[in-house]
Each structure stands twice: as structure tokens, then as C-alpha cells.
Amino acid sequence: MNQNDPIAPSTSKPAASLLKRVAAMQTASLCAAALVALLILLAWIFRDLRPGYPHGWYLMKFDTAAGLLLSAAGLALLSARQAPSRLWCARVLSLLILLLAVTPLYEHLSGRSTGFDTLFVTDPTSDKPGLMATQTAVYLLLMALSLLVATLPYRLSGTTVVVLVMLLVLHTLIIFSGYCFDVVQLFGQSMSTRTSPHTLLCMLLLVIALIGWRTQLGYFSVLAGSGLGSRLARKILPLVLLLPFALMLCSTAMVRAGWLTLQVAVGLTIAVMAAALAALVAMMGRRINHLERGLHELSLNDELTGVLNFRGFEWLGEQSFREAQSSHSVLTLLVFRVEGVNEIGETYGHEASSHLIQDMARMLRESFEPADIIARTGNDEFVVITKDENTGGVIALMRIGEAIEALNAAGGSYKAHFSVGEATSDPDAEETFHDLIEKAGLRRRERWRVEHVFSGEGERTSAAASRSPPAQPSLHDASS
The missing domain is CATH 1.10.287 (Helix Hairpins)
Structure with missing residues (x-):
């Protein structure tokens, strides 16, 4: 979209179904407001129609009806597909509405009549012929400014339009509350110069249409978001x-x-x-x-396994490390690498390698304590932080072996191995959490290797534990 376009797309991505309903509500509101204003205009122009109108129709003055009808037309132009000709038409309509609003405001403030109120039609129904209420004039003024500013590029008009729309809403609610609680000062200067109920109805409809239009843009898009x-x-x-x-x-x-x-x-x-x-x-x-x-x-959390991901490991691990340092307790960090994941995926499919990773996560959860931190930090890598100072997680490793033997009872079609690296924190040393991670990856201690035959149609193989120097584990972000 061009930078000079008056309308900028919303970044909140409103729901399409809601936008359709909002568009339908906006169209209905515009049509209803325009119809009421048009009927009042016709009554002012053609005297023969007046006997069929309800009592009090004349409280919406000719200029008021014209301003409301022009407001509905301006909103319809802005809501339609943007084109330079439409924008210029909307600007011209905004200036006409501005003229209709400023003139009565001047008359109310100065006490002088300009004759503009009865320029088109006479009004024998009021002691101030054709003069709309101050509240109505202020509403048309805010509406004219809203439409005029909305024709400018979005980067210039966004915040200003929001402020003007909020002022319109506030002003309309004040007039509405005046009718609710019978406070004439809130909706007019006298019973013959006031914002009539049908004028208030048109105001509410136009405000609804204006907010409906702005739900596709900026601030009000939150009302139509998904x-x-x-x-x-x-x-x-x-x-x-x-x-x-x-x-x-x-x-x-x-x-x-x-x-x-x-x-x-x-x-x-x-x-x-x-x-x-x-x-x-x-x-x-x-x-x-x-x-x-x-x-x-x-x-x-990691989506595949449900354990923590690398971000969760860093966040909770750092907290646990600091707590251990402050209480002078020991943490053991174990780095598990499941070997052969890529080969199993290439041979038996991606689903088989996913099952392998999920089984590993499940065994870790079942073997360690609930308070221990378990995370998947890579495609084939898991990390466990345990506070088991006495055994350093050896008992948990034995539980993993028992879990593997239980799975082996079903037989399997392929073998999987994992290796584990271990490091223990020193509460008296000036080390950081990342120092502990490096220690787990670089220190060459004796590591466990466990063979596991996963369930399948192949031959049963028992689990075996052996000591061997596996490849060096490394912690990295699990993006796969």
C-alpha cells in the first residue's frame, strides 16, 4: 500500500467473519440514519407531507437533518474502496458539515442571528427559527473534523481520529444521559431548541457506523480481533x-x-x-x-515432548542455580544425547524418530523427581538438573535402565543409544550457570550407554548398560 494512502492496514488482523458482521451493522446504521434525516428534510421542503409525520418531527431542524445526511454520505464514501475522487468528495462534504456546525455555534455564543438557519426553509415552530441546539452543533463539528482528518494519510491521522471518535462517543452519551435523567441542560437550551430524540437516534447510529469503520484500523481493531x-x-x-x-x-x-x-x-x-x-x-x-x-x-515448553525447551531450561535452570549457590547446596547437571535419531528417521520415517524422542522424555520424567528440571535443548539432546547431592542422579539412571527393560519386553525393530554427560556445581567456587553447562559438555567423565529396542515386530533384545566415551554433548536451541 502506498505511503500516502489515508488508510493503513491494521496489524491486529481482525477476524474475517466478525468484519463481515461489523460491515453489515455499519451499512444498516448508515442507511437508517440517512433515511431518518432524509424524511425530515422532505418534510421541511414539502409542506403537504407534514400531516403524516409524528408530532415533534420539526425539532430536528433543516440544517441538522442536512448535516446528519451529509455525515452519513461522508462515512459511506470513506468506508468504500479508496480512490482520489472519493476522498475529495468526502473532504467537500466535511467542509459543508463544518459550515453547518460553526454557524449556529457562533449564533449561540454571540447572540447574533446570521440568517443562515432560515436561508433554505422557514421555521415558525420556534422562538429561534431554524437554530439547532448547541449540543447538536458540537456533535456535527466533531463529526466534520473526524471525517476531514480521516481523509489524510494514516500516519498523520491515526491518533487524531481516535481522539475525535472518543469525544463523539462521550458527547453522544452525555446527551443520552440527559434524556435518561430528564436534565434539559444536557441536551438543549429549551424545549424548542434541543437535540430531539430522533436526532439523538441518528447520532447514535452514525457513531456506531464510525466505530464500525475504524474497527479495521488502528485502535478500534481490538473490537473485531480474533x-x-x-x-x-x-x-x-x-x-x-x-x-x-x-x-x-x-x-x-x-x-x-x-x-x-x-x-x-x-x-x-x-x-x-x-x-x-x-x-x-x-x-x-x-x-x-x-x-x-x-x-x-x-x-x-517443547511442543513434541511437553518438557521444557531451551528457553525454559535457561530461565528455570538459572533460578535453580542461584538458589543452590545462596543455600550452599549442590546441583548436578546431566546432558543426555539420544544417538542415531537422524538415522532412524531416514530409515523408518520421521514418526519413528519422534516416538523415540517422546519415549526418552517420558523415561526422564518417570525416573527423576518432580522437582528436577527436565528440558529438551536440541533435536536429540535432553538436560536434567537434579538436587540429588549424594548419588548425582545415578539412581535415576538406574530407573531409566529399568524402564528400558520394560519396553524391551515388547520386542523391537531397531536399537537406540543415548549417552550422558555429568557435571556438579561447586557452591564455594565463583562459577556461573553457563560455567556449569560448559563443564557438563567438556568434562570427560565415565558415561552411561544404554541400548534400547523399541516396540515393534522385530526380535526382542534386552537392555544393556556399558561404559564408553560417547560424542561430546552440546547445549543449543531446539528449533526443530
Whole structure:
């Protein structure tokens, strides 16, 4: 995509199915808002249509209906496939909406009439003919700026559009709360100059359409993502938006019915809201902890065997080493290399070599203590850190031999060998964890070799233990 394109792709990769539903919701919202605004415009232009309209239709002024209709058209242009002609049309519409918003704001602030409000149609229904409410003018101003800035390249408009959209949402919710709690100052200057209910409906629909469009871009893409965070946001957002209104409406109704005094209602509302938010925070914390544990295990565990990978070995091994040094205890590090893995894979297939590695991991888990650290640090290499100071893991090696003999009872078609290198930490020496790793790989001590015939249709062979100098083990990242 060109650097000068006004729209930049989101990096959060929203789910395709959700984007389709969001696009359908956006289209429906735009069409509904445009239809309401168009019907009001027709009523202002054609007097013969007015008797069929519901009472109060005239509270949406001509300029208000025109601004809402232009806003719907501008959003539709930006939501469609980008082209220079569409962008220029969207900019022109944004400037027209800006003009419709700035003029009434000037009249409200200065107290002077410009005559622009009745330039196209007369309005005998108000003491201030054709003048929209300040709240409506502010909404159109924010919408015009949002559309205008959105036509700029994404690197210039991204954060600004997010701020403007959030201000639009806040402004719309303030007007909505004014109607919920019958506070005229929040939705108008008088009952004849106010943001009407059908104007508020169009505002809500346009905000929904605007957020739906921005879900494909930047900040709001979290609402349409396929990840756990996005799913959590979609579940919590409606609750966060509706809970305060529901609580306040209930408390207001109880005050009006005489069941509660105003002070008691306010105290109960605050207490319930605080408890609900605390429960919400606790639920989010539990969910995030669960997600963090899952990611932690995914990043530290080997996928094939379920034991730690090299990263997990380094992280937990370093911690265990430091604890041993501080308590002046001894750690034994054993490096196991399964020999012949590549040859078995070439001869019997990749599945056979995978079974060999999995059997080795299982034997290590069964032979060592749960507190010991077991990791796969290479394609054919395992590492065990044990705190067995007395035997240095010899008993565990004997258990491995017994496990091999148990497997040999089923017979097998090929043999596998493994060698083990060993190193013991010195709590009195100034050594590091990586020094211990080097010691396990470089020190030539006597090593065990165990022959194992894995299960198959071949001849049974018993396990044997012998002492031989195998190839030098080396710790490396297990990427295969």
C-alpha cells in the first residue's frame, strides 16, 4: 500500500467473519440514519407531507437533518474502496458539515442571528427559527473534523481520529444521559431548541457506523480481533457502557416512587457500582492470568515432548542455580544425547524418530523427581538438573535402565543409544550457570550407554548398560 494512502492496514488482523458482521451493522446504521434525516428534510421542503409525520418531527431542524445526511454520505464514501475522487468528495462534504456546525455555534455564543438557519426553509415552530441546539452543533463539528482528518494519510491521522471518535462517543452519551435523567441542560437550551430524540437516534447510529469503520484500523481493531483480548473486550464493553445507566435509572425510579431518599439512592448506587467494577476487575485479572500462564507454558515448553525447551531450561535452570549457590547446596547437571535419531528417521520415517524422542522424555520424567528440571535443548539432546547431592542422579539412571527393560519386553525393530554427560556445581567456587553447562559438555567423565529396542515386530533384545566415551554433548536451541 502506498505511503500516502489515508488508510493503513491494521496489524491486529481482525477476524474475517466478525468484519463481515461489523460491515453489515455499519451499512444498516448508515442507511437508517440517512433515511431518518432524509424524511425530515422532505418534510421541511414539502409542506403537504407534514400531516403524516409524528408530532415533534420539526425539532430536528433543516440544517441538522442536512448535516446528519451529509455525515452519513461522508462515512459511506470513506468506508468504500479508496480512490482520489472519493476522498475529495468526502473532504467537500466535511467542509459543508463544518459550515453547518460553526454557524449556529457562533449564533449561540454571540447572540447574533446570521440568517443562515432560515436561508433554505422557514421555521415558525420556534422562538429561534431554524437554530439547532448547541449540543447538536458540537456533535456535527466533531463529526466534520473526524471525517476531514480521516481523509489524510494514516500516519498523520491515526491518533487524531481516535481522539475525535472518543469525544463523539462521550458527547453522544452525555446527551443520552440527559434524556435518561430528564436534565434539559444536557441536551438543549429549551424545549424548542434541543437535540430531539430522533436526532439523538441518528447520532447514535452514525457513531456506531464510525466505530464500525475504524474497527479495521488502528485502535478500534481490538473490537473485531480474533484473539482472547478482543473477545474479552467485546464481552466487557457492553457491560461497562450499560451498567452505570442501569443503576442510575433504577435509583432515580426509586427516588421518584418515594422508596428511597436522594442521599440513600446515591450512596447505594455508588456502592453497587464500586462492587460491580471490583468484580469486573477481578474477572479480568483472572482471565489475563490464565492467558499469561498459557503463553508462558507455550513459550517455555517443547511442543513434541511437553518438557521444557531451551528457553525454559535457561530461565528455570538459572533460578535453580542461584538458589543452590545462596543455600550452599549442590546441583548436578546431566546432558543426555539420544544417538542415531537422524538415522532412524531416514530409515523408518520421521514418526519413528519422534516416538523415540517422546519415549526418552517420558523415561526422564518417570525416573527423576518432580522437582528436577527436565528440558529438551536440541533435536536429540535432553538436560536434567537434579538436587540429588549424594548419588548425582545415578539412581535415576538406574530407573531409566529399568524402564528400558520394560519396553524391551515388547520386542523391537531397531536399537537406540543415548549417552550422558555429568557435571556438579561447586557452591564455594565463583562459577556461573553457563560455567556449569560448559563443564557438563567438556568434562570427560565415565558415561552411561544404554541400548534400547523399541516396540515393534522385530526380535526382542534386552537392555544393556556399558561404559564408553560417547560424542561430546552440546547445549543449543531446539528449533526443530
